[in-house]
Amino acid sequence: MEASNKTARQLYQEVKANPTRKRFGFGRTPALINIDLQKAYTCVGEFVTAYQTDPKQLDYVNQLAAAFRAKGLPVVWTYVAYMDSGEDAGVWGTRTNTPDSLQNIKVGSRRAEFDDKLDIDRKRDVIVNKRMASAFHETNLGSVFNHHGVDTVVVTGGSTSGCVRATVVDSLSRCYRTIVAEECVADKHESPHFANLYDMALKYADVLPVAEVIAFMEQYRPAN
Amino acid sequence: MEASNKTARQLYQEVKANPTRKRFGFGRTPALINIDLQKAYTCVGEFVTAYQTDPKQLDYVNQLAAAFRAKGLPVVWTYVAYMDSGEDAGVWGTRTNTPDSLQNIKVGSRRAEFDDKLDIDRKRDVIVNKRMASAFHETNLGSVFNHHGVDTVVVTGGSTSGCVRATVVDSLSRCYRTIVAEECVADKHESPHFANLYDMALKYADVLPVAEVIAFMEQYRPAN
Amino acid sequence: MEASNKTARQLYQEVKANPTRKRFGFGRTPALINIDLQKAYTCVGEFVTAYQTDPKQLDYVNQLAAAFRAKGLPVVWTYVAYMDSGEDAGVWGTRTNTPDSLQNIKVGSRRAEFDDKLDIDRKRDVIVNKRMASAFHETNLGSVFNHHGVDTVVVTGGSTSGCVRATVVDSLSRCYRTIVAEECVADKHESPHFANLYDMALKYADVLPVAEVIAFMEQYRPAN
Amino acid sequence: MEASNKTARQLYQEVKANPTRKRFGFGRTPALINIDLQKAYTCVGEFVTAYQTDPKQLDYVNQLAAAFRAKGLPVVWTYVAYMDSGEDAGVWGTRTNTPDSLQNIKVGSRRAEFDDKLDIDRKRDVIVNKRMASAFHETNLGSVFNHHGVDTVVVTGGSTSGCVRATVVDSLSRCYRTIVAEECVADKHESPHFANLYDMALKYADVLPVAEVIAFMEQYRPAN
Numbered sequence: 001m002e003a004s005n006k007t008a009r010q011l012y013q014e015v016k017a018n019p020t021r022k023r024f025g026f027g028r029t030p031a032l033i034n035i036d037l038q039k040a041y042t043c044v045g046e047f048v049t050a051y052q053t054d055p056k057q058l059d060y061v062n063q064l065a066a067a068f069r070a071k072g073l074p075v076v077w078t079y080v081a082y083m084d085s086g087e088d089a090g091v092w093g094t095r096t097n098t099p100d101s102l103q104n105i106k107v108g109s110r111r112a113e114f115d116d117k118l119d120i121d122r123k124r125d126v127i128v129n130k131r132m133a134s135a136f137h138e139t140n141l142g143s144v145f146n147h148h149g150v151d152t153v154v155v156t157g158g159s160t161s162g163c164v165r166a167t168v169v170d171s172l173s174r175c176y177r178t179i180v181a182e183e184c185v186a187d188k189h190e191s192p193h194f195a196n197l198y199d200m201a202l203k204y205a206d207v208l209p210v211a212e213v214i215a216f217m218e219q220y221r222p223a224n
Numbered sequence: 225m226e227a228s229n230k231t232a233r234q235l236y237q238e239v240k241a242n243p244t245r246k247r248f249g250f251g252r253t254p255a256l257i258n259i260d261l262q263k264a265y266t267c268v269g270e271f272v273t274a275y276q277t278d279p280k281q282l283d284y285v286n287q288l289a290a291a292f293r294a295k296g297l298p299v300v301w302t303y304v305a306y307m308d309s310g311e312d313a314g315v316w317g318t319r320t321n322t323p324d325s326l327q328n329i330k331v332g333s334r335r336a337e338f339d340d341k342l343d344i345d346r347k348r349d350v351i352v353n354k355r356m357a358s359a360f361h362e363t364n365l366g367s368v369f370n371h372h373g374v375d376t377v378v379v380t381g382g383s384t385s386g387c388v389r390a391t392v393v394d395s396l397s398r399c400y401r402t403i404v405a406e407e408c409v410a411d412k413h414e415s416p417h418f419a420n421l422y423d424m425a426l427k428y429a430d431v432l433p434v435a436e437v438i439a440f441m442e443q444y445r446p447a448n
Numbered sequence: 449m450e451a452s453n454k455t456a457r458q459l460y461q462e463v464k465a466n467p468t469r470k471r472f473g474f475g476r477t478p479a480l481i482n483i484d485l486q487k488a489y490t491c492v493g494e495f496v497t498a499y500q501t502d503p504k505q506l507d508y509v510n511q512l513a514a515a516f517r518a519k520g521l522p523v524v525w526t527y528v529a530y531m532d533s534g535e536d537a538g539v540w541g542t543r544t545n546t547p548d549s550l551q552n553i554k555v556g557s558r559r560a561e562f563d564d565k566l567d568i569d570r571k572r573d574v575i576v577n578k579r580m581a582s583a584f585h586e587t588n589l590g591s592v593f594n595h596h597g598v599d600t601v602v603v604t605g606g607s608t609s610g611c612v613r614a615t616v617v618d619s620l621s622r623c624y625r626t627i628v629a630e631e632c633v634a635d636k637h638e639s640p641h642f643a644n645l646y647d648m649a650l651k652y653a654d655v656l657p658v659a660e661v662i663a664f665m666e667q668y669r670p671a672n
Numbered sequence: 673m674e675a676s677n678k679t680a681r682q683l684y685q686e687v688k689a690n691p692t693r694k695r696f697g698f699g700r701t702p703a704l705i706n707i708d709l710q711k712a713y714t715c716v717g718e719f720v721t722a723y724q725t726d727p728k729q730l731d732y733v734n735q736l737a738a739a740f741r742a743k744g745l746p747v748v749w750t751y752v753a754y755m756d757s758g759e760d761a762g763v764w765g766t767r768t769n770t771p772d773s774l775q776n777i778k779v780g781s782r783r784a785e786f787d788d789k790l791d792i793d794r795k796r797d798v799i800v801n802k803r804m805a806s807a808f809h810e811t812n813l814g815s816v817f818n819h820h821g822v823d824t825v826v827v828t829g830g831s832t833s834g835c836v837r838a839t840v841v842d843s844l845s846r847c848y849r850t851i852v853a854e855e856c857v858a859d860k861h862e863s864p865h866f867a868n869l870y871d872m873a874l875k876y877a878d879v880l881p882v883a884e885v886i887a888f889m890e891q892y893r894p895a896n
Contacts, residue, residue, distance in 0.1 A: 001275060001276065001277045001410065001411060001412065001413065001414050001417060002412065002413045002414065003414050004231070004413065004414055004415050005231060006231065006415065007228070007229060007230065007231055007232075008231075008232050008415060008419055011415050021319050021320070022319045022320065023319075024315055024318065024319065028821075051225060052225065053225045083571075083574070084571050084572075085572070087574075087592060087595060087596070088574070088588055088591075088592055090396075090399035090591050090592070090594070090595040091248055091396060091399050091400065091401050091402075091595065092396055092397075092399075092428075094248065095245050095246045095247075095248065096245070096246065123531075123532050124532075124533070126531070126535075126536070131588050131591070132396075132397035132591065133393055133396075133397060133427075133428075134393070134397065137394075137397045138397075138586065138587060138588040138589075138590060138591060139586060140536055140579050140586040142586060142814070142846065143536075143538050143579070143580065143586060143845065143846050143847045144535060144536055144538070144847075146538070146818075146823070146846055146847035146848065147535060147538040147539065147847040148535070149700075149821065149823060151818070151821060161423050161427075162423075162427060165393075165423075166393045166397075169357055169358070169389075169390045169393070170361075172314075172315060172316055172356075172357075173316075173356035173357060173358065173361045173362075173390075173815065174814065174815050174818055175314035175315050175316075175815045175816075175818035175819040176315065176818065177315050178315075186225065187225060188225065188226065189225065189226045189228065190225050190226065190227050190228055191228050191230065191232060191235050191419065191422075192419065192422065192423055193225060195232055195415065195416065195419030195420075195422075195423075196419075196423070198415075198416065198419075199385050199386075199389075199416055199419075199420070203357075203385075203386060204316075204357075252597075307795075307798070308795050308796075309796070311798075311816060311819060311820070312798070312812055312815075312816055314815050314816070314818070314819040315819065347755075347756050348756075348757070350755070350759075350760070355812050355815070356815065362810065362811060362812040362813075362814060362815060363810060364760055364803050364810040366590070366622065366810060367621065367622050367623045367760075367762050367803070367804065367809075367810060368623075368759060368760055368762070370594075370599070370622055370623035370624065370762070371623040371759060371762040371763065372759070373476075373597065373599060375594070375597060397591065398590065398591055398594055399591045399592075399594035399595040400594065449723060449724065449725045449858065449859060449860065449861065449862050449865060450860065450861045450862060451862050452679070452861065452862055452863050453679060454679065454863065455676070455677060455678065455679055455680075456679075456680050456863060456867055459863050469767050469768070470767045470768065471767075472763055472766065472767065499673060500673065501673045538844075538847035539696055539844060539847050539848065539849050539850075540844055540845075540847075540876075542696065543693050543694045543695075543696065544693070544694065580844075580845035581841055581844075581845060581875075581876075582841070582845065585842075585845045586845075609871050609875075610871075610875060613841075613871075614841050614845075617805055617806070617837075617838045617841070618809075620762075620763060620764055620804075620805075621764075621804035621805060621806065621809045621810075621838075623762035623763050623764075624763065625763050626763075634673065635673060636673065636674065637673065637674045637676065638673050638674065638675050638676055639676050639678065639680060639683050639867065639870075640867065640870065640871055641673060643680055643863065643864065643867030643868075643870075643871075644867075644871070646863075646864065646867075647833050647834075647837075647864055647867075647868070651805075651833075651834060652764075652805075
């Protein structure tokens with residue numbers, strides 16, 4: 001194992017400055033997945049579980065969502081929320097039991113609500129109550145994406161080291177070209193944030209500036 | 225986002241020295257999954273894709289496997305290997321095309337063989353040709369584990385930042401108590417190794433010294 | 449292929465009278481899945497898609513649900529309901545487009561409501577909005593059942609030749625012992641009803657009188 | 673429930689003569705799945721589990737496979753085969769234990785071999801050792817099909833009332849347009865054969881004469 005005294009931030013910045021991997025690239029039909037942009041994780045000051053990385057994150061996500069909608073492409077918003085019993089959080093909900101514990105984000109609670117700054121089309125967009133880290137795990141995204149012929153997934157949301165990473169691994173494992181819009185993913189601590197951007201960039205995804213994703217979407221013409 | 229100038233190794237060692245999370249703990253019926261201990265990843269000197277972290281890794285894995293077998297519990301060995309076309313590697317096999325590229329680990333090739341130092345019972349153990357990062361992704365482990373009433377998964381193998389991490393996330397997502405035997409997982413570089421031990425320990429798994437897992441297995445009596 | 453001039457009813461009755469297969473039997477921890485007992489399928493006279501087989505079906509289902517709850521076991525109620533666009537019905541929603549078409553059972557509509565005669569504990573029971581035939585397809589039943597250590601699934605609801613059959617196949621494929629409570633499943637036409645009871649009894653499940661399932665549940669003591 | 677004294681054969685023939693459902697139709701990119709055409713099921717006279725419906729079945733399957741290959745489309749051959757312990761058959765392998773029992777089709781045995789009359793390109797085609805009824809259950813077909821952009825699945829093999837039916841339900845549930853080549857599916861008994869053709873035609877698939885599928889493939893031009 002190669003040793004290193006660099007921080008995760010330094011290592012990610014080196015990879016970003018000198019990419020050694022060819023891109024996966026965009027395919028014919030992209031979809032957008034926005035992960036867990038709910039108050040428990042976005043309302044800094046109100047919930048101790050919340051965090052912010054780029055202060056413009058939600059603006060960028062709104063821009064991306066509008067761009068995908070304008071081209072008739074799927075826009076997915078996931079959130080986590082659980083039964084009163086918390087049994088649908090399974091083992092994951094067994095290590096702590098405080099108001100801030102994962103399994104205590106209850107269906108219908110304020111912690112489960114999407115951030116008020118988000119522009120969500122509740123009729124048109126695909127809204128998914130997921131329970132586990134990956135947006136694909138035991139949800140209907142697989143069949144919805146098959147129905148639309150999706151071959152490319154753009155990911156935003158949080159946390160970078162949790163649900164974003166898990167979704168990206170599943171996305172590539174299902175053979176979608178996978179793209180992370182860098183300014184649109186966030187985490188509580190910088191080391192896991194950058195460590196996971198590093199892993200994703202090297203193994204599973206193209207980590208791109210959001211401006212580049214938006215530029216692609218603007219010139220995108222739907223496949224026929 | 226909280227800033228830090230610590231390396232991933234430092235951050236993991238702090239968490240290890242002062243664990244803040246309760247353990248998930250062992251359940252009634254554990255299974256062992258040994259991930260991708262195949263020559264492409266273990267034969268340092270022969271393949272550039274190989275790596276070593278703890279020089280006793282494979283000895284420990286053999287001890288664990290013997291302990292699980294002695295109690296009549298499932299022992300799983302996964303490996304990656306692909307068709308000549310590489311199409312079963314999907315998008316994952318499209319960024320490079322050298323003899324060392326993932327999709328060029330062909331079924332039946334030396335890169336796909338298990339390390340000669342491993343004690344594998346090819347009749348009794350469960351051997352899985354997986355294609356993607358997680359040992360659970362599109363494999364029959366789910367039904368085999370249901371059949372055995374498995375509720376706990378012990379993970380070894382590599383890489384820590386790749387297939388081990390992906391398997392651990394899927395394992396917890398399927399509601400198995402999940403345990404990583406620390407000396408039994410390996411990676412090419414220390415920063416992703418420790419960053420992923422850190423993420424797994426905080427979010428998804430108990431990362432335990434292998435001696436503790438072996439000690440548990442020695443006193444384990446099968447659930448009835 | 450062996451020819452026959454018997455009806456599906458006759459063939460099922462012969463198998464039932466002279467079972468040639470050993471039973472799968474009950475295991476340690478059963479769960480109950482009640483499939484699509486929603487007004488679109490139960491309100492005969494109101495919806496043309498509704499049907500009735502045994503007039504006491506819903507009473508029996510309530511008895512089963514009460515028995516499972518009394519022992520602390522999972523009780524699942526599934527229903528189908530779709531987005532305004534119907535895109536989550538996928539290809540399945542493309543052959544017809546009338547008010548009675550599958551994809552036009554909209555979330556929040558009367559067709560999607562559970563039958564008023566059912567005793568559902570909306571806080572305690574597991575309620576699942578499925579989109580496809582099987583209750584397991586892209587739903588969180590897998591992880592919830594793992595969390596509870598479920599090894600046996602009792603199935604009720606409808607239709608016998610549609611969602612019941614699909615759920616039973618998936619249930620056995622996931623290695624659950626699978627039991628169909630005969631009077632609790634229903635279909636629009638007798639031939640597919642009996643043909644599917646026949647297939648399920650021969651291949652995938654124990655088809656038992658509901659009285660026998662209730663008797664088992666009454667003497668059942670939770671596994672520890 | 674509507675009563676009927678018709679046999680399954682009669683009911684299927686009525687539906688076939690007067691189809692009331694619009695077709696799902698072919699999409700852009702079809703794949704072919706040939707299910708369990710292995711000696712245990714095709715060698716009538718040698719194995720009691722074998723059966724024949726249309727004597728030209730395997731010729732037609734070879735024609736279809738050649739047509740799909742000629743257009744560069746995926747050709748999948750599945751078979752069932754199990755470990756010595758049979759544990760990967762799970763509960764399904766627990767009702768009988770004779771040489772002809774499902775779980776006793778062992779990996780590498782004659783029962784597990786494809787029929788000698790089949791033209792299989794073992795390098796080029798996708799060969800899948802499935803354990804359960806559906807070709808999609810815990811196999812890598814999902815990701816392989818995503819990688820190829822498959823949106824349509826043509827199914828052949830057996831048995832009509834077992835693995836064909838299960839595969840067809842999963843195929844539609846994953847939002848593939850699904851087509852059964854009628855002369856290419858077979859069963860041991862006529863009643864379940866026709867009952868399942870009836871269910872599939874009404875609910876899940878287009879059941880088409882093989883000549884029509886071949887004619888479509890001949891004029892098919894790959895989507896770009």
